[in-house]
Amino acid sequence: MLDTxxxxxLLKGDYRKTFEQIALYGDMSEIPEQFTEDxxxxxxxxxxxxxxxxxPVEKIIGPDLKQFCxxxxxxxxxxxWTKEIFKRIFRVCVIMLVVLLIDYAGYYAKDGxxxxxxxxxxxxxxLVGTLVAGAMLIIGRIMREKLMFRNSKVKPILYYIVMLLxxxxxxxFGTVWADKIGIExxxxxxxxxxxxxxxxxxxxxxxxxxxxFGNFKDPEKPSREEKxxxxxxxxxxxxxxxxxxxxxxxxxxxxxxxxxxxxKGKPEYTMEDFTKLINKETNLKGYKxxxxxxxxxxxxxxxxxxxxxxNIRLAVFVAGVFAVIMFFAWRFIxxxxxxVFVAQRMVIEECESRGIDIAEYVLQMEKSE
Amino acid sequence: xxxxxxxxxxxxxxxxxVIAKKETxxxxxxxxxxxxxxxxxxEGTLYPxxxxxxxxxxxxxxxxxxxxxxxxxxxxxxxxxxxxLEAFKESYKKxxxxxxxxxxxxxxxxxxxxxxxxxx
Numbered sequence: 215m216l217d218t219x220x221x222x223x224l225l226k227g228d229y230r231k232t233f234e235q236i237a238l239y240g241d242m243s244e245i246p247e248q249f250t251e252d253x254x255x256x257x258x259x260x261x262x263x264x265x266x267x268x269x270p271v272e273k274i275i276g277p278d279l280k281q282f283c284x285x286x287x288x289x290x291x292x293x294x295w296t297k298e299i300f301k302r303i304f305r306v307c308v309i310m311l312v313v314l315l316i317d318y319a320g321y322y323a324k325d326g327x328x329x330x331x332x333x334x335x336x337x338x339x340x341l342v343g344t345l346v347a348g349a350m351l352i353i354g355r356i357m358r359e360k361l362m363f364r365n366s367k368v369k370p371i372l373y374y375i376v377m378l379l380x381x382x383x384x385x386x387f388g389t390v391w392a393d394k395i396g397i398e399x400x401x402x403x404x405x406x407x408x409x410x411x412x413x414x415x416x417x418x419x420x421x422x423x424x425x426x427f428g429n430f431k432d433p434e435k436p437s438r439e440e441k442x443x444x445x446x447x448x449x450x451x452x453x454x455x456x457x458x459x460x461x462x463x464x465x466x467x468x469x470x471x472x473x474x475x476x477x478k479g480k481p482e483y484t485m486e487d488f489t490k491l492i493n494k495e496t497n498l499k500g501y502k503x504x505x506x507x508x509x510x511x512x513x514x515x516x517x518x519x520x521x522x523x524x525n526i527r528l529a530v531f532v533a534g535v536f537a538v539i540m541f542f543a544w545r546f547i548x549x550x551x552x553x554v555f556v557a558q559r560m561v562i563e564e565c566e567s568r569g570i571d572i573a574e575y576v577l578q579m580e581k582s583e
Numbered sequence: 584x585x586x587x588x589x590x591x592x593x594x595x596x597x598x599x600x601v602i603a604k605k606e607t608x609x610x611x612x613x614x615x616x617x618x619x620x621x622x623x624x625x626e627g628t629l630y631p632x633x634x635x636x637x638x639x640x641x642x643x644x645x646x647x648x649x650x651x652x653x654x655x656x657x658x659x660x661x662x663x664x665x666x667x668l669e670a671f672k673e674s675y676k677k678x679x680x681x682x683x684x685x686x687x688x689x690x691x692x693x694x695x696x697x698x699x700x701x702x703x
Contacts, residue, residue, distance in 0.1 A: 224652075253630065255653065255654050256609060256626075256630060256656060257626060258653050259608075259609065259610070259649055259651075259653040259654065259655045259656075260609055260610050260613070260626055262649075262651050262652065262653050263610045263649070263651060264610070266651060269614075273613075273617065273625075274613065274625060274626050275625050275626060275627060276623065276625035276627060276628075281627065282625060282626070282627040283627075285627035285628065285631065286626065286627045286630055286631075288631070290631050290634055290635060290638075440646060443646060443648075443654060444654065447648070447652075447653070447654050450652070451652075
């Protein structure tokens with residue numbers, strides 16, 4: 215996923231505002247990510263070059279931003295939405311099947327046997343709640359499309375927060391409602407309906423592809439190189455944006471520490487002291503150990519606490535699921551932290567190589583902005 | 584915009600002609616089109632044209648990093664694109680000749696001014 219906030223940070227004035235609006239429209243439209251990402255990257259390139267050459271934004275997007283977005287993000291393929299609806303139902307079915315599989319494994323681990331005909335999915339209300347939230351999100355996005363051009367002063371981040379709230383509330387209300395009326399989703403119907411749909415969908419899609427292109431490959435799917443290139447670009451942009459933020463934050467912190475020392479009558483807090491502190495704080499090796507140790511210890515704790523109930527099989531299963539969830543959650547947190555640390559170190563390195571302190575670095579940066 | 588419909592048909596051929604000259608990218612095509620008089624052509628109109636040409640196999644597209652950093656799409660014409668361009672040139676020539684004859688030459692013969700048309 216593209217970090218459009220970081221991308222916008224490297225643009226100025228009108229170019230930035232326009233890009234933020236376009237990215238918001240693309241990000242939140244119902245059009246698939248791959249489709250919008252390509253277009254967002256393309257308009258970003260154009261706006262960066264226009265900014266460099268001093269070409270007005272209107273020369274790129276025309277006088278009407280709303281009309282531009284509608285034209286720019288409109289799918290050019292006939293029957294696009296019909297295909298898209300079938301594709302989305304397929305995705306929901308796959309998720310349902312994965313939930314079913316995990317749940318079935320859980321039942322099996324607990325009792326050693328489970329009847330598909332009589333068992334229902336644990337947490338059926340939660341599943342219904344998630345589906346309700348998904349539907350609410352689609353309605354929210356349609357509403358947003360109508361609102362965003364009327365209130366161009368509203369910051370894009372607010373729309374993302376509102377969407378997140380809609381999703382969370384949708385899950386909450388949906389779950390409570392489904393629990394209240396006692397919705398139970400049977401395993402067998404899910405297996406038959408979702409499994410059947412997936413088989414039919416895959417067969418039709420693959421045969422269609424073979425008929426049109428002579429092979430089963432998805433022509434829309436980006437190649438591995440393309441994905442890697444996009445990822446590298448995303449990382450570079452995020453790092454550049456993070457360096458700007460980090461430099462400002464570090465400058466504030468440096469001043470604060472300096473003042474603190476002055477108040478206490480301690481010797482002057484120098485840039486050298488601060489560099490040492492940052493180098494110590496951003497020592498990735500130490501953090502890496504913590505990031506590996508915490509999920510491992512947590513999983514072991516879950517394993518032993520469930521095993522205390524004398525059901526070893528269930529304990530291993532629960533600990534395994536827990537470890538997988540923890541792994542992905544911690545990997546996400548690790549990546550975010552790592553970026554901040556790397557950015558901070560790079561700012562320090564750049565200051566050292568230019569022979570300036572952070573305050574000067576921030577000043578130069580603001581001048582160039 | 585009064586000339587939108589007219590432009591849509593011609594645009595594809597013109598964009599193809601721009602790409603035929605050398606491998607190029609969105610901003611350059613837009614600037615080139617602007618310089619020859621397509622003033623109000625924005626990326627919102629150009630990008631769908633490029634996507635259509637790409638999907639039909641008339642142009643090929645490669646992605647590379649631009650000198651300023653972002654990932655850029657570079658377009659070049661394919662063999663079938665060349666053929667399509669030649670066909671477009673031919674048909675445009677014929678249509679424009681006939682159109683000019685109706686719109687302007689007939690008027691001149693009948694001593695009418697520009698803008699006044701003689702309907703058949």
